[in-house]
Amino acid sequence: MEYLKRSLERKFLHMSSFFKAVLVTGARQVGKTTMLKHLAQGQGRTYVTMDDTMARMLAKSDPILFFQTYKPPIIIDEIQKAPKLFEQIKIMCDESDERGRFWLTGSQQYRTMKNIRETLAGRVGILELYSLSKNEAEGRSFSNELDFSLECLLERQPLVRKNDIVDIYGHIWRGGMPDAIFADAEQRQEYFNSYIETYLMRDVSEEGGIIDTVRFRKFLNACAALIAEQVNYKTLADAAEISQPTAKEWLRLLQGLGIICLLPPYANNELKRLAKTPKLYFCDTGLCAYLSMWLTRDTLMNGAASGHYFENYVVTELLKNYAYAPNKANLTYYRDSNAKEIDVFVEENGIIHPLEIKKSANPDRREIKKYELLDKAGLTRGSGGIICMCEKVIPIDAKNCYIPCNLI
Numbered sequence: 001m002e003y004l005k006r007s008l009e010r011k012f013l014h015m016s017s018f019f020k021a022v023l024v025t026g027a028r029q030v031g032k033t034t035m036l037k038h039l040a041q042g043q044g045r046t047y048v049t050m051d052d053t054m055a056r057m058l059a060k061s062d063p064i065l066f067f068q069t070y071k072p073p074i075i076i077d078e079i080q081k082a083p084k085l086f087e088q089i090k091i092m093c094d095e096s097d098e099r100g101r102f103w104l105t106g107s108q109q110y111r112t113m114k115n116i117r118e119t120l121a122g123r124v125g126i127l128e129l130y131s132l133s134k135n136e137a138e139g140r141s142f143s144n145e146l147d148f149s150l151e152c153l154l155e156r157q158p159l160v161r162k163n164d165i166v167d168i169y170g171h172i173w174r175g176g177m178p179d180a181i182f183a184d185a186e187q188r189q190e191y192f193n194s195y196i197e198t199y200l201m202r203d204v205s206e207e208g209g210i211i212d213t214v215r216f217r218k219f220l221n222a223c224a225a226l227i228a229e230q231v232n233y234k235t236l237a238d239a240a241e242i243s244q245p246t247a248k249e250w251l252r253l254l255q256g257l258g259i260i261c262l263l264p265p266y267a268n269n270e271l272k273r274l275a276k277t278p279k280l281y282f283c284d285t286g287l288c289a290y291l292s293m294w295l296t297r298d299t300l301m302n303g304a305a306s307g308h309y310f311e312n313y314v315v316t317e318l319l320k321n322y323a324y325a326p327n328k329a330n331l332t333y334y335r336d337s338n339a340k341e342i343d344v345f346v347e348e349n350g351i352i353h354p355l356e357i358k359k360s361a362n363p364d365r366r367e368i369k370k371y372e373l374l375d376k377a378g379l380t381r382g383s384g385g386i387i388c389m390c391e392k393v394i395p396i397d398a399k400n401c402y403i404p405c406n407l408i
Contacts (some may be wrong), residue, residue: 001178001182002239002365003034003038004031004127004132004136004137004178005134005136005139005141006031006035006136006363007125007133007135007141008024008129008323008324008339009039009325010033010127011036011127011324011325011326012035012036012039012323013039013128015125015127016100016103016125017022017100018099018125018131019100019123019124019125020093020096020098020099020100020101020102020123021089021093021101021102021103021104021120021123021125021300022034022100022102022103022104022106022122022124022125022126022127022129023079023105023106023116023124023126023127023256024103024104024105024106024128024129025069025103025105025106025107025108025113025126025127025128025129026107026129026130026145026258027107027109027130027131027204027257027258027259027283027284028107028176028195028200028258029177029178029179029199029201030129030130030132030177030196030258030284031127031129031131031132032105033049033075033077033105034079034130034178034344036075036103036105036329037075037131040075040103041075041299042044044073045073045074045075045103046070046071046072046073046075047074047075047077048070048074048075048076048077049076049077049078049333050076050077050079050080050081050082051077051078051081053068056081056082056372058085058384059084059085060082062260063085063087063088066085066086066088066185067088068399069090071339072098072101072102073098073100073101073102073103074102074103075103075105075313076102076104076105077105077114078105078106079104079105079106080106080107080108080109080112080118080207082205083112083115086115086116086119086120087119089102089119089120090119090123090124090187090346091121091306092130093120093123093336094123097172098301102124104124106136107203107207107256107257107258108128108255108256108257108258109207109256110259111142113256114288114358117288120220128323129323130176130258130267130283130284130316130319130320130375131176131177131178131286131297131324132173132176132177132178132181133178133317133320133321133404134168134171136176137171137176137181138176139162139403140159142156142159144156144327145325145327145373146321146325146403146408147348147353147382147383147384147386148346148353148355148383148385148403149383150383150393150395150401153393153395153401153403153407156407157392157393157404157407160405160407162347162391162392162407163389163390163391163392163405164390164406165301165407166297166301167395168299168310168313168405168406169297169300169306169309170296170297170299171285171313172309172310172312172313173191173284173289173294173296173297173300173301174188174286174297175284175285175286175287175288175289175367176284176285176286177191177195177284177286177287180192181193181211181383185295185296188286188290189290189295192286192287192291193290195287195354196217197217198219200215200259201256204216204250204257205364207253207256208249208250208253209256209258210250210253214254215240215241215357215372216240216250218240218249219236219239219240219247220254220291221239221291222235222239222261222290223238223251223254223282224237224282224291224292224293225239225246225266225292225311226280227280227281227282227288227292227308227309227389228279228280228281228307228308228309228311228312228315228380229279229308230263230275230277230278230279230280230281230335231251231277231278231279231280232277233247233248233251234385235327236250236251238351238364246292251280254290254334257281259282259283259287260280260282260283260286261281261282261283261316261319262278262279262280262281263278263279263280263281263315263331263332263333263344263378264278264332264333265277265278265279265333265334265335266332266333268336268377268379269371270302270377270378270379271336271377273336273337274334274335274336274337275335275336279333279369281312281316281345282312282316283316284316285309285312285313285316285366286310288312289309292305294305296378306359307358310357310359310405311343311357312389313405314344314357314359314405314408315331315343317358317405317408318331318344318346318355318408319331321408322346327347327348327364329347329348330345330346330347330348330349331344331345331347332344332345332389335352336373340355340370341370342354342355342370342371342374343356343357344357345357347371349378350380350383351380351382352374352379352380352381352382353381353382353383353384354368354371354381354384354388355384355385355386355387355403356368356385356387357369357387357388358384358386358387358389359388359389361388361389361390361391362388362390363388364385365386365396365400367386368384368385368386368397368400371384373402374408381399382399383400383401384399384400385401385402385403386402386403387402387403387404387405388400388404388405389404390402390404391404392404393407
């Protein structure tokens with residue numbers, strides 16, 4: 001299989017030239033190791049994984065001997081399984097001025113991250129890798145940064161094929177797991193089945209101490225049914241026959257393992273009575289479609305949940321874009337007590353870009369009327385619009401466009 005270039009490569013190398021250690025977090029099988037091994041070609045970097053029992057036992061019992069055996073510069077995979085190494089990495093970082101000595105991968109587990117941040121404060125850069133975006137899967141990259149302005153979108157337009165719903169739902173249904181991208185329907189089903197059984201169930205028992213796999217599987221299916229909706233702990237708890245505090249804990253675990261992402265509600269002192277609950281999205285739409293038994297692209301595309309999947313797809317493409325971009329942005333959604341909702345706020349440098357997400361190729365332009373509430377609250381509003389299935393960029397007014405979803 002040929003190597004697919006990852007958008008995170010640029011940022012990773014940039015951080016590796018600055019920090020002594022760089023950690024790439026993300027779900028299992030999204031391509032963390034593949035990317036690091038690709039970038040390390042010709043460097044003579046040692047490679048070791050903590051999935052290897054012997055190496056893990058050595059790391060736990062004798063970290064000094066471990067680093068005599070596996071000498072830096074080094075790639076250490078699944079570092080969260082050997083937290084004893086952090087202290088030794090810290091000592092070695094302080095002994096040498098060499099940048100990028102330690103390339104680490106791991107899951108975003110809450111305890112591990114706390115441990116890493118405390119031990120390696122100032123010495124480690126932490127980046128997140130997601131499954132392949134549509135642009136990565138198709139080997140495309142945009143040279144300009146996404147700011148939703150008409151100029152930016154028009155510059156991107158010639159680089160993409162005409163927006164096509166069958167093509168978009170093909171990607172949504174397949175998802176972005178590198179191993180599943182070229183699989184046929186039967187192989188894909190087996191892939192996700194073994195992904196859940198081998199990785200996910202093993203990780204939830206090791207990381208979260210969960211042994212009741214039957215209930216956890218029910219919980220997973222209930223999450224998939226809530227895609228692109230506000231989290232409802234009662235619904236999740238009832239579906240899996242667990243308590244609400246347990247549902248909260250399990251959801252946090254899935255977030256830590258990079259399976260789901262929670263989009264927080266926008267919060268601001270000026271705007272009273274805002275929603276407090278996050279919205280639930282799957283980091284990989286293919287896994288979600290598998291859990292909800294959408295067996296083909298067409299049943300998903302024409303099914304009752306197709307709008308939710310489209311929204312999930314757009315939100316995660318935006319997340320990936322800003323995770324890899326030079327400038328960070330804050331992503332939230334807006335909902336107030338009058339049930340006014342705006343799907344996504346992209347907040348960058350104090351400017352809010354309001355975005356609606358619609359599966360239609362010709363959504364109602366009146367949707368953008370809602371954006372005026374930002375002006376009333378005295379917030380700075382940037383370019384925005386409606387991300388949809390339209391074929392080309394069409395301005396709605398001075399600040400907003402119909403934005404084809406393949407331009408993000």
